Amino acid sequence: MEPKLFVDPSISKVILLVGTIKGAFLISSDANREKWQVSGPHFPGRVVYAMAYDNRAGRQRLWASSTHFAFGPMLHSSDDFGRTWTNPESAPIKFPESAGQSVAQIWQIVPGGPLEHEKLYCGVEPAALFESKDAGSTWSLVQGLFDHPHRPRWEPGGGGLCLHTIVVNPANPQSLLVAISTGGVYRTDDGGQTWSARNSGVTAGFMPNSYPEFGQCVHKVARSAQPDRLYLQNHGGLFRSDDGGDHWQDIANGVPSDFGFPMVAHPRDPDTAYVFPLETEMRVSPHGELLVYRTRDAGASWQPLGTGFPEELSYETVLRDGMAADTLDLAGLYLGTRSGKVYGSADEGDTWRQIADGLPAVTCVKTAVL
Numbered sequence: 001m002e003p004k005l006f007v008d009p010s011i012s013k014v015i016l017l018v019g020t021i022k023g024a025f026l027i028s029s030d031a032n033r034e035k036w037q038v039s040g041p042h043f044p045g046r047v048v049y050a051m052a053y054d055n056r057a058g059r060q061r062l063w064a065s066s067t068h069f070a071f072g073p074m075l076h077s078s079d080d081f082g083r084t085w086t087n088p089e090s091a092p093i094k095f096p097e098s099a100g101q102s103v104a105q106i107w108q109i110v111p112g113g114p115l116e117h118e119k120l121y122c123g124v125e126p127a128a129l130f131e132s133k134d135a136g137s138t139w140s141l142v143q144g145l146f147d148h149p150h151r152p153r154w155e156p157g158g159g160g161l162c163l164h165t166i167v168v169n170p171a172n173p174q175s176l177l178v179a180i181s182t183g184g185v186y187r188t189d190d191g192g193q194t195w196s197a198r199n200s201g202v203t204a205g206f207m208p209n210s211y212p213e214f215g216q217c218v219h220k221v222a223r224s225a226q227p228d229r230l231y232l233q234n235h236g237g238l239f240r241s242d243d244g245g246d247h248w249q250d251i252a253n254g255v256p257s258d259f260g261f262p263m264v265a266h267p268r269d270p271d272t273a274y275v276f277p278l279e280t281e282m283r284v285s286p287h288g289e290l291l292v293y294r295t296r297d298a299g300a301s302w303q304p305l306g307t308g309f310p311e312e313l314s315y316e317t318v319l320r321d322g323m324a325a326d327t328l329d330l331a332g333l334y335l336g337t338r339s340g341k342v343y344g345s346a347d348e349g350d351t352w353r354q355i356a357d358g359l360p361a362v363t364c365v366k367t368a369v370l
Contacts, residue, residue: 007039007081009060014326015081015368016334017062018342019048022360024064026082029355033332033346036355039082050122050321052109053368054135057117060370063136065106065122073106075122077136093122093130093139099146101126108321110166115173123163127154127180131192142192150183150197150214157181157217157235164320167223167230169244177221177230177245184216185232187245201248203237220263220320221245226270231299233263233275233320240299251299256286262323266348267331271298274325274333274349276318288313292323292335294349308352309343316341321364328369336362 007015012028023041042048046066054061062078064085075092076085095101105125112119120132122139129142145151154161158181165179177187177198184199197214204216217235224231232239232248237258239248252258257277266272275293279286290309293302317338326332333345334355342356342365 005039005042006083007037009081009370012081013370014328014332015053015370016324016342016344016355017051017053017064017364017366017368018336018356018359018362019051019064019321019364020336020340020360020362021047024048024051024066025356025359026062027342027356031328033328033344036344038356042082042085043076047105047363049363050106050109051364051366052111053366054111054120055368056111056114057135059135061136062368063109063120065109067105073103073124075106075109075136092136093124095128095141099141101128105160105162107162107164108166110168113168113170113173115170119173121166121168121176123166123178125160125162127151127161127163127183129163129166129178129192144188144193145178145186145195148186148195153215154180154183155215165218165221167221169223169227171227175244177223179218179221179232181219182215182217182235184214184218185221185245186214198245199248200246201250202232202234202239203250205236219261222263222265222273224265224270224273225268229270229298231263231265231273233260235259236280238263238275238299251295253300254302255293259283260318261320262318262335264323264325264333267325267327269296272296272348273299274323275302276323276335278317282315284315284317288315290314290316292333292349292352305345305349305352307350308345319363321366322362324365324367326367326369332367334365334367336365338362 013031016027018025025040043066050065052063108123167177169175230241238252264274291304323335338361340359
């Protein structure tokens, strides 16, 4: 069936915002999350690494980045669920001339906290943070992070030198945490004026000092429902912090590999989180088994979740933004693979079903609950 071009909100409760290497797709369902409809492709032929949903202050706005091979990265929004998108004539996110840099990729789009209805953030490559104070109309470089003395010594990871994670503190608008590959975790407590490395306990096994102040290859950080509890997927290692990132402890207890990209926290239970482990060398699901791992005791133990996944060998890869949860009463969980499949669970990971196939390689999966 030919996919539709937009989502009908009158019959939708959950919308998956799926970015791929050849465009974006919107996949929607009602609250039962049994039947799904596909909308797209949006921005056909362009790489879409970042998408987001902003429902603050009465908005129902979708955001997407797209990168054209000739024109570079752009930022788009839609207030009608993909029927129409903004298409700026020039890139809205760009470095000032004095920075001597140009944006290669937009890796992350994140709405600000519930106390800042007009604030938005974008993380880009080369690693830098941009903010908007007017709901995305204008953008500016967060100079305090760009001027950090560590920045000249940040090195690119396998995906480039990118600021790929932005974690808002819902209880404190002045506090914001970011993760950089391979700079590590940094936090501001004064609204972005100053930043400090927050990597104590996180390993960097590829460096002479395995516990440096910065330089860790952090793949993803997720904040739990308890604001000071964070979960972190590292290049090698799973970690938890109970003090907002000041200190981290290893929680890789019982996973087949401590390498992986995504990290997802349950929307309400601070003890529950999800990872998708990858075999270190091939960077695919270990032993060809498609399994999500869930902890319900804050990382003391992890259990494999595979009911409904293919039983045959599945050497799949899920990227850092390729897994997400919704916020319904029984939380849904979703993942997209580099083979173009999207799977969903309507019961917090207990059982799974394939909800889309034949897409281009999936780069990100985000959720919107209407």
